Amino acid sequence: MTPVNTLIAKELRSYFVSPVVYVVGAVFLLIVGLLAYIYIVFTGAQAIQLMQVQGQAQINLNDLVFRNLFSSIRFVLLLVLPILTMRLFAEEKKLRTFEFLMTSPIGLNEIVAGKFVSVFVLFLGLLGLTGLIPLTLALFSDFDWYPIFTGYLGLVLLGALFLSVGVLASALTENQIVAAFVSFGLLLFLWLLAGIGTLLGDTAVGQVVSYLSFMEHYDHLVRGLIDTRDLVYFASALILMLFLTHRVVDSTRWK
Amino acid sequence: MIDVQQITKRYGQHTAIDRVTFSVAKGEVLAFLGPNGAGKTTTMRILTCFMPPTEGRATVAGFDCLDQPLEVKRRIGYLPETPPVYQELTVDEYLRFVGRLRGLAGAMLTTAMSREIERLGLGSVQHRLIGNLSRGYRQRVGLAQALIHDPPVLILDEPTVGLDPKQIIEIRELIKSLAGSHSVILSTHILPEATAVCQRVVIISSGRIVAEDTPDRLSTRLRHSEKIALTLTRAPADVEAQLRQVDGVLQVHANGPAGHFLLETQLGKDVRENIARLTVTSNWGLVELKLISMTLEDVFLKLTRHEEGLPQNTGPATAPAGDVNRKGMDVPS
Numbered sequence: 088m089t090p091v092n093t094l095i096a097k098e099l100r101s102y103f104v105s106p107v108v109y110v111v112g113a114v115f116l117l118i119v120g121l122l123a124y125i126y127i128v129f130t131g132a133q134a135i136q137l138m139q140v141q142g143q144a145q146i147n148l149n150d151l152v153f154r155n156l157f158s159s160i161r162f163v164l165l166l167v168l169p170i171l172t173m174r175l176f177a178e179e180k181k182l183r184t185f186e187f188l189m190t191s192p193i194g195l196n197e198i199v200a201g202k203f204v205s206v207f208v209l210f211l212g213l214l215g216l217t218g219l220i221p222l223t224l225a226l227f228s229d230f231d232w233y234p235i236f237t238g239y240l241g242l243v244l245l246g247a248l249f250l251s252v253g254v255l256a257s258a259l260t261e262n263q264i265v266a267a268f269v270s271f272g273l274l275l276f277l278w279l280l281a282g283i284g285t286l287l288g289d290t291a292v293g294q295v296v297s298y299l300s301f302m303e304h305y306d307h308l309v310r311g312l313i314d315t316r317d318l319v320y321f322a323s324a325l326i327l328m329l330f331l332t333h334r335v336v337d338s339t340r341w342k
Numbered sequence: 343m344i345d346v347q348q349i350t351k352r353y354g355q356h357t358a359i360d361r362v363t364f365s366v367a368k369g370e371v372l373a374f375l376g377p378n379g380a381g382k383t384t385t386m387r388i389l390t391c392f393m394p395p396t397e398g399r400a401t402v403a404g405f406d407c408l409d410q411p412l413e414v415k416r417r418i419g420y421l422p423e424t425p426p427v428y429q430e431l432t433v434d435e436y437l438r439f440v441g442r443l444r445g446l447a448g449a450m451l452t453t454a455m456s457r458e459i460e461r462l463g464l465g466s467v468q469h470r471l472i473g474n475l476s477r478g479y480r481q482r483v484g485l486a487q488a489l490i491h492d493p494p495v496l497i498l499d500e501p502t503v504g505l506d507p508k509q510i511i512e513i514r515e516l517i518k519s520l521a522g523s524h525s526v527i528l529s530t531h532i533l534p535e536a537t538a539v540c541q542r543v544v545i546i547s548s549g550r551i552v553a554e555d556t557p558d559r560l561s562t563r564l565r566h567s568e569k570i571a572l573t574l575t576r577a578p579a580d581v582e583a584q585l586r587q588v589d590g591v592l593q594v595h596a597n598g599p600a601g602h603f604l605l606e607t608q609l610g611k612d613v614r615e616n617i618a619r620l621t622v623t624s625n626w627g628l629v630e631l632k633l634i635s636m637t638l639e640d641v642f643l644k645l646t647r648h649e650e651g652l653p654q655n656t657g658p659a660t661a662p663a664g665d666v667n668r669k670g671m672d673v674p675s
Contacts, residue, residue, distance in 0.1 A: 093439060190420050
């Protein structure tokens, strides 16, 4: 095993021996399941109403269930992912294993990448479990799979962005609570940039500010649009966050 | 093996270490001795490439700590002050992780693991979570971690802290057994430890090296006379004058209660036999006669207490021996 793989395996192992992953995973899946249930029941009620009024109903599950669901998961991720990332560097510093890691024959790039990949793999696992929702619905109804795939692509990219912000926050402090709150703060700020962009209207500044928020990029994917600009946004945001993490971790050595 | 040239580390205004220079040969065990906050840990962190020096150069096994940190890190086993253990892993899992991180795999990894588990007596706890182990065991796991890839250079920051006396002896034996094949730097503020395991001692105080030599030579160099404590039950009034007549005796002081004397004698001249003969034939009631040699403790206290008076960077040879006498006055009891 290369050092990076060793680190990833160890991080995953550490996640699964702590209760955090189980609690966070359970809450995440429960809330997503509950949201899906609410949207499905709502849609069902609407269908019955339409049947009574018009005698027939064309219900679009993609619009009524999945788009709402994808929009809501965004918020659940914002609450859940910082809890998963908060320990990555903060705990090492607190327990004095940071010095050990930094004096091991493994590059800083590899450390940052290893930390990120381990939590990303964990997130993919959790997200994979939510795949049961469309699979179950597919047994009873017809819908278009394409926007589901792009929606999941959106979730994967959005999750990667949230996680990278969380990794950065964790590198800034040795206190896990502080790390979690810093990532909440940063993510909410990125979220609100969309609102500020709308307030500024269709000016150049407004467009730039809106572009900086993940909202419209994610919305495009949820609506089934794969646009290179959105992919570039997520990729560059991810690289920027991991680069900043690298700089922050490196700078702690110089103090 | 380790070569440190004029390294300085400043944290803002504060200078943690100031133009420190020393080197360690292959197979040598060097003790880094100094009070808390003297700069021992900072020096070690620079050598392990954890932090760069503000000025100066450090090389380990021919590789520069700034330019080729990975090569240096591969050749170093480092035990920081707090054993760097992951509490959620078992001893086995932890050592396997560390071994793989340092490039061991397969049969080599298994051999290395069982060697360290055996060597540090971890057999009974190898399947337990490190978080549930006592301080002593964690320290030993920390040592196993530093040794697992059999590095040519070992840097141990207070390796015996938190161990019980029996374990301390075991660890010292272990370190001694590593000498010859490994270069070891260990920091400590426990002097007998330095005397017990090290061939050379570097005394550091307030970030500067104040002395560097073998433990024996350090204590010899810093005294210009030897002292003898003498206790007599029937000392006559002119005893001091009579004792001064003995060849080699420089000074006689009354020392504490009546009948107790402290004799200063010429270095390298053992006057005990003559003193004994004189006191016995004169029937003064000799009850005690002992040589007081300056221990490393005295050297250490002297150097670290008076380091302001020492010239900088001129090395150990200039350490003045002037006030050894003053210290000696309160030694015997």
